[in-house]
Amino acid sequence: MKLDLKYLYVAIFSAGMTALAVEMSASRLLGNVFGTSNLVWACIIGLILIYLTLGYYLGGQWADRSPSLKTFYRILIWAAFTVGLIPDVSRPVLRLSASAFDQMEMSILFGSFTAVMILFVIPVTLLGTISPFAIRLAVRDPRHTGAIAGRLSAISTLGSFLGTFLPVLVLIPAIGTYRTFLAFSGFLYLIGMVGLARCAGWRSLLPYLAMPIILGILTWFALQGPDKNPPGLVYETESAYNYIQVIKQGDYIMLRLNDGQGIHSVYNPNQLNYYGTWEQMLVAPYFNPAPYDPSRVKSMAIVGLAAGTTARQATAVYGPIPIDGFEIDPKIIAIGRRYFGMTEPNLNAIAQDGRWGLEHSTRRYQIISIDAYRPPYIPPEFTTREFFTIVRNHLTENGALAINVGRSPTDRSLINALGTTIGSVFPSVYVMDLPNTFNSILFATVQPTQASNFAANLANLSPRKDINPLLISTMQITLVNLKPAPEKTEVFTDDHAPIEWLTNQLVLSYLVSGDASKLK
Numbered sequence: 186m187k188l189d190l191k192y193l194y195v196a197i198f199s200a201g202m203t204a205l206a207v208e209m210s211a212s213r214l215l216g217n218v219f220g221t222s223n224l225v226w227a228c229i230i231g232l233i234l235i236y237l238t239l240g241y242y243l244g245g246q247w248a249d250r251s252p253s254l255k256t257f258y259r260i261l262i263w264a265a266f267t268v269g270l271i272p273d274v275s276r277p278v279l280r281l282s283a284s285a286f287d288q289m290e291m292s293i294l295f296g297s298f299t300a301v302m303i304l305f306v307i308p309v310t311l312l313g314t315i316s317p318f319a320i321r322l323a324v325r326d327p328r329h330t331g332a333i334a335g336r337l338s339a340i341s342t343l344g345s346f347l348g349t350f351l352p353v354l355v356l357i358p359a360i361g362t363y364r365t366f367l368a369f370s371g372f373l374y375l376i377g378m379v380g381l382a383r384c385a386g387w388r389s390l391l392p393y394l395a396m397p398i399i400l401g402i403l404t405w406f407a408l409q410g411p412d413k414n415p416p417g418l419v420y421e422t423e424s425a426y427n428y429i430q431v432i433k434q435g436d437y438i439m440l441r442l443n444d445g446q447g448i449h450s451v452y453n454p455n456q457l458n459y460y461g462t463w464e465q466m467l468v469a470p471y472f473n474p475a476p477y478d479p480s481r482v483k484s485m486a487i488v489g490l491a492a493g494t495t496a497r498q499a500t501a502v503y504g505p506i507p508i509d510g511f512e513i514d515p516k517i518i519a520i521g522r523r524y525f526g527m528t529e530p531n532l533n534a535i536a537q538d539g540r541w542g543l544e545h546s547t548r549r550y551q552i553i554s555i556d557a558y559r560p561p562y563i564p565p566e567f568t569t570r571e572f573f574t575i576v577r578n579h580l581t582e583n584g585a586l587a588i589n590v591g592r593s594p595t596d597r598s599l600i601n602a603l604g605t606t607i608g609s610v611f612p613s614v615y616v617m618d619l620p621n622t623f624n625s626i627l628f629a630t631v632q633p634t635q636a637s638n639f640a641a642n643l644a645n646l647s648p649r650k651d652i653n654p655l656l657i658s659t660m661q662i663t664l665v666n667l668k669p670a671p672e673k674t675e676v677f678t679d680d681h682a683p684i685e686w687l688t689n690q691l692v693l694s695y696l697v698s699g700d701a702s703k704l705k
Contacts, residue, residue, distance in 0.1 A: 188254065192380055193319055194340050196261060199376045200315040201344030202351070203369045207268060207309060208233050209352045210369075213362045213428070214275060215302075216443050232302050233309055240313015247314060248321035254384040257318050261377035264311035266396045269370030271304050272363035273403040316341050358425045358516075363408055367400070415441075420524065424516035431524050438524050440492045440517070447558060450492035452525040457501050457655045462589045462619060463494040464659045465626045466554035467502055469585035471660060472615060472634045475641035479503055479652065481583065482551045487511065488539035488567070489557030492520055493527030499552075502653045505531040509546060511539040540566050544575045551581055555588040563590070565682040568603060572679075573610040577631065586611065586629040593623060596691045597671070599684075600625050604671025615639075617666045625668075640664055 211229050247256070316337065323333045348369075356365040374396065381389050419438070420431040430441040440450040451459050458464060466487070471477050482503045487495055490510030499508060508531055512518050515536040521527035527534070535542050539557050553576050557567055566572060567588075576586055590603050600616055604627055608614045611629035615636060618625045643660045646652050677684070 188322060188325075189383060190323060192383065193323060194337075196258070196376055196380055197315065197319050197337050197341045198344035199373055200261065200264070200312055201341035202348035203264070203268060203344075203373045204237070204309065204312040205345040205348030206352045206369045207271075207305070207312070207348075207366070209349060210357065210362055210365050211305060213352075213357055213423070214272070214366075216428070228302065233305060236306055236309035237313040240310040240315075241317055243310065244314030244317035245321070248318040252321050254322060255381060255389070257315075257322060258377045258381035258384065260311055260314055260318065262374060262381065262393050262396070264308055264315070265370050265373035265377055266393075266400070267308035267311065268373065269367055269396075269400040270403070271308065272366045273400065273407040275304055276363065276407045354425055357423055361423050362428075363404075367404065370400070371397070420520070422516060422520075424514050426514040427517065429514075429516060429520060431520060440520065440525070442517075443559070449558075450494040450521065450525055452492070452494065452497075454526060457498055457653075458658060459494070460620075460662070461494075461622075462556060462624050462626065464498050464655060465589075465617070465619065465663060466495050466552065466556070466587040467499055467656060468639075468660050468663050469552050469554075469587040469628045469630075470583065471642040472585060472613065472628055472630050472636070472639050473583050473632065473642075474634065474638050476645045477583075477638075477642050479646075479656065482506060483581075484508070484548060484550045485552040485554065486543060486546065486548070486550045486579065488543060488553065488555045490521075490534060491517060491556075492525035493529075493532065493534070494525070495554055495556070496529060496532045497526065498655060500529045500531060502656045505529070507548070508532045509542075509548065509550075510534045511537055511542040513538050540572055540575065543579055546579060549579055549581050549584070551584045553580060553584070553586050555586070558589065558591075562688050563599075563603075563684055565677075565684045566679070568606065568684050569677045569679045569682050570606055570609050573607050573629075577610050580631050582631055584631050586627075588627050590625050590627055591623055591688070591691070592618075592625055593691050597625075598674070598687050599691060600627065601672045601674045602677060602684075602687060603627055605674045606677045608671075608673075609676045614670065616668050616671055617663050618668055620662070620666060626663075627671075636667060639667075 208229065211233070212226060215225055215229060247260075319337050320330075320334050323337060324330050352365050352369075356368055360368065378390055378393065381393075415430070415432055417433045418430060419433050422429050427442045432439045432441060436453050436455065438452040439448050441447070442449055448461075451461065451463070453459075470482060479502065484507045485499055485503070487508065487510040490496065490512035493510065496508050496510050499506070508529070510532055512534060513536065518527075518534045518536055521534070539555070543553070555567060555576075557564060573586070580586065586607070588603065588607075590600050592600055604614050604616060607627060607629045611631065612633040613630045613635070615628040616625055617628075639660070643657070643664055646660070647657055
């Protein structure tokens with residue numbers, strides 16, 4: 186049987202592309218339920234590397250026992266079929282996981298994660314067998330083994346390069362995670378079927394013709410309905426950055442992302458105060474000496490705009506001041522305009538990374554609000570001395586910073602670390618704990634200030650009829666819940682910002698303590 190080396194290259198390229206596409210799609214498949222923490226990423230990458238390692242070993246052994254093109258393309262076909270099974274089998278498990286996550290049922294959650302990762306054993310292992318099998322087939326002269334192995338490895342890696350970007354930038358935003366698996370499955374299936382027909386004839390395809398029918402039937406039943414089914418689901422979609430849900434509960438519209446453990450925006454056309462983190466951002470300037478009049482707030486920047494809750498509140502309190510809202514995900518901006526009343530003419534919604542956008546802004550602001558969580562993590566680039574220097578340079582002389590920070594009932598390490606880092610740039614730093622949450626707000630002022638200023642400003646503004654009640658009630662909550670200054674710890678820099686380490690310790694210690702069960 187004559188070896189068609191060019192088509193073997195196509196097969197190797199396709200297998201490499203599919204292997205990385207499966208890994209990238211797995212991160213979104215699991216991230217939609219379990220979040221996008223580095224722990225989840227480490228599990229995905231580590232286990233898939235183990236599966237590939239097993240495939241490399243078995244592929245070499247298999248190729249020596251049966252160095253046949255027919256065997257090679259049959260493996261490719263079965264790999265394609267099992268890739269296609271992943272969304273069909275995983276979806277009901279992930280729906281159970283989503284419910285367990287909402288209820289903090291840790292045993293179900295861990296079992297579901299394990300079950301889904303086991304689904305990847307067969308397809309990824311089969312994909313791992315392809316490269317050593319192809320090398321065995323392509324080598325005809327031992328003197329050229331190195332050159333052939335290098336060429337095939339390079340082709341496979343080029344395929345992997347495409348498989349890294351194609352799902353994230355094109356397919357997942359366009360057709361969703363589940364159908365992305367099916368798209369790569371179908372493509373690899375065609376490559377395998379054509380290769381098998383070329384080397385063994387069209388009749389050799391008969392045993393495999395039922396595969397797309399089976400996948401089609403399973404897909405029809407498995408992919409009915411939304412990815413998650415929380416009460417009040419209004420809309421769901423996927424973007425290059427997030428799995429997005431819009432949920433309605435009574436008169437409230439809420440934005441949930443990925444695992445859904447945080448509410449990123451809330452909207453009620455008849456209400457402004459949600460007693461959350463959003464309105465707390467508005468009170469930052471009142472640590473300046475009294476009397477500080479709201480008319481002095483001329484502009485604001487929001488890093489982590491989401492669907493515009495803080496922008497709507499700021500417009501109500503301060504009037505139509507220019508607001509630059511940085512939100513990396515353009516789909517969230519569109520959803521904000523569609524569902525959350527984010528239509529203020531004074532709001533400039535900018536679809537950019539918040540740090541880059543703020544650094545390149547030509548404006549200076551009285552308030553800069555930072556709430557750019559991917560729960561439970563603050564992106565490291567928003568936690569460093571260099572970043573807070575950018576913030577300081579874009580604040581006016583009477584300006585102030587407010588940033589949302591997570592904590593547990595007993596662990597304030599994130600607050601201390603961020604407070605220490607901010608304090609290396611700003612002369613005065615304050616912290617308040619938001620009642621009934623695991624959130625604290627850190628405030629910092631450009632000028633040296635003191636906490637008594639805040640009480641004086643509240644006393645000065647409270648009797649005034651021209652002040653929006655939202656500002657007064659929020660200042661009252663802030664004043665009552667002010668805490669002592671954060672303890673001095675390490676200053677985070679762009680070179681060293683172990684935010685994930687601290688967050689992992691916080692989350693794991695909280696789960697181990699058993700306090701998570703109290704959330705049921």
